[in-house]
Amino acid sequence: MTPKKIAAFALGPIGGAFLGLITLPIVAWLFSPDDIGRLSMMQVTISFSILLFSLGLDQAYVREFHEVENKPALLKAVFLPGFILLSLALTVLLLLPWSISGILFGIDSSWLTGLLVAAIFLSFFSRFLSLILRMQEKGLAFSMSQVLPKLLFLMVIATYLLFSVEAVFKNLMIANWLSLLAVFLVYSWNTRRDWLPALTASIDRAKQKQMIRFGLPLIGSGIAFWGLTAMDKFFLRGFSSFEELGIYSVSISFASVALVFQAVFSTVWAPIVYKWAAEGIDPDKIKNVTDYSTLAVITIWSLAGMFSWLVSFILPEQYERVQYILLAAMAYPLLYTLSEATGVGIGVQRKTNFALLAAVVALVLNAIGNWYLVPKYGAAGAAVASAVAFLAFFIVRTEASARLWQSFERGRMYVLVVVMVVLSGVVNFLPMSSVAIFFIYLVVLVSAVFLFRKQFFESFEYILSFVKSRKSVDKQIKD
Template identity: 25%
Template structure:
């Protein structure tokens, strides 16, 4: 399993490096052609997209992840996939029709102005097409087709980048250019994903299987709402308490914090399908533990880099209006890691205890909400970042403790904690000592990154597994 995991993880990570690289390349373009408040509008619609995609399709794609591998034959797999797809398509079709019909009143309600009506319509169509793209691309993951999934991601981001730059720079459009680009990218990506998995898409709709899948996934809607609140309550609170300008600055910090997904996506995309396939095998427990140690190695490297290079990154890629985001990036990187590390506690999913998942995420969401509305008035944007990080850590600990009961993975907790403390203390000490941006300080920071990589490697990874990873 470990060899298959690293192979698939490398493929996903390679694709993510490219796609996230394009996304980071777009940030300086967006920040030069859009004001912080306009950037805040885009970020606000991303929040709306998140809650829509987490709820209206009742998380049926997660049912495919659980039932596809255990389907008895090819006919069952086709039936599960096709039923879930047509359900998803119809749900998003009606969502867009309703949004279009009430666009004037909804734009007034959400953005305090009917001037945003056309932007609201474009954004609603982008959200609908994104929901369908999310399902079709995930299907490639559940079928364990990592190369096809990565190709689809690359095509999607290239279309979005090309169209967005053309409309923004050449045609002089503003916020709507981003949503039009997303619509085209999502549509092409969905068609390509369906083509790669065409043997599983038929004009079939099985109400019995739909009921079976929804019984599993519908509790995850509550979980999804909890995830949404945990992920986006900071931005909702910022918009309400501080305004769109501050939301735009925070949104830029969050874009750069998304570098965490360069590490996360490879593990997240390849681990869960393999765990569901091999969890009954005795060696899987040890394999997941070793994979987690390897994940911690890469995650801590990214955390260290985000702490000591955040200011340099903002100076290089943005304008002075966004420099205030420098103190936020590392906190949001850590929050991103912790909020997604539930994949290393698969016991709840294996036991099909989705109601327990909902309880954890809702509890975490409530905590995050309380912390944000408590800390933002006192500490501003930093309060939002600290609130998000603290609730993410507590949420992961709840997952780890409760999942252990159903699938006891033997983690090396002591070594992980020592490595984490070493990175935080040394990295923040470097920032305090070498705060100015010069060639000399950059050189010192690069040397530090090399040294800290060696230190945490010795703490977390057995030599034979590091050599095996390098060979793979």
């Protein structure tokens, strides 16, 4: 994949993160922490539905894309099983005598339940349609499909402000639902030449069975991973309050700026590495990607620690603790991204049971951490428990890949990552000034640059040469 294509894929996460940073303070000032906590429960439910009912076949689509000639038939083969099961499951749930919205949101409303069900279907469709753009390396279309819905969400919230619409959870949920609808419509239009032929395509049953065997372990790892990312919210819901859940959700939202890096890397990395594997791979390529990814992760995390105090200037007073909690919350996107680079051998060797093992180990640690920390520390305890769990997730995936496929030097990487996770607990549990936090994270950043100085100077030279080339082009245009 060329730098130009990578830049096209990066536009979506970067634009989405920028719009999110604009939208988040507005939502925090307009809606109560309780309602933001309820919205978090909606998002957790949607993510669980996609992980469970995709049946791991979304990953099978990525794995087999370059080795299958009939792409529409491949899409149909991976989409249909999960769609049928999802439809049956939601039908049964709607027929049961309890209120889904009452359980999740503490509000008994058939209207909210209907919106939730529609949101689940829209997200499920969008998941598979997005894979088409991703695997065809249509970066610009993929990015626009991410940016436009966030822009719509911002416009709806701005409309609420302009017309003094009541700041209640129902209206917040409607705004989120409209953004999901926009995602689906944009993806549907951009991929119409791919999914329309899939409607009449014939499924290769033998190939479908092979993909199901590939995906089955991923169902378990998917559920375990969902539990890993969602358990903290349920512990806060059960052992704390919607207010703590809201504060935690805002912290997660700020930390999701790191998802820019995670989204770009994950989107680009999987197609590239499987293509390399099909062609015969040079081990040095994997080592280089791992080193550069480690430097990028520590740099992003350190900069967040140095400047987290700025968050307190844009949020209401009740969100003061967000500046500390987000440093632990960043473990999820950053360590998951790094594990995508270091754990690639699991997918290449098709040993997906080890992906399940990593998720289960992390899930158990997360449950233990939340059980002990949430009742005492609330949102901060949940964030630190999650950080420790993702450290375990990262280590298990890395070690499994190194033993199954390509071994590589891991000492420097482990030292820096462990230091960052320990710091995330220290800043949340021990009172520290913003100045002290700034200098602590500065020391870590300098240490990372020293340990990976070769990668740092190569990156610096590349950026410098890129800037010089752009200036040269601009000068030629002016002349």
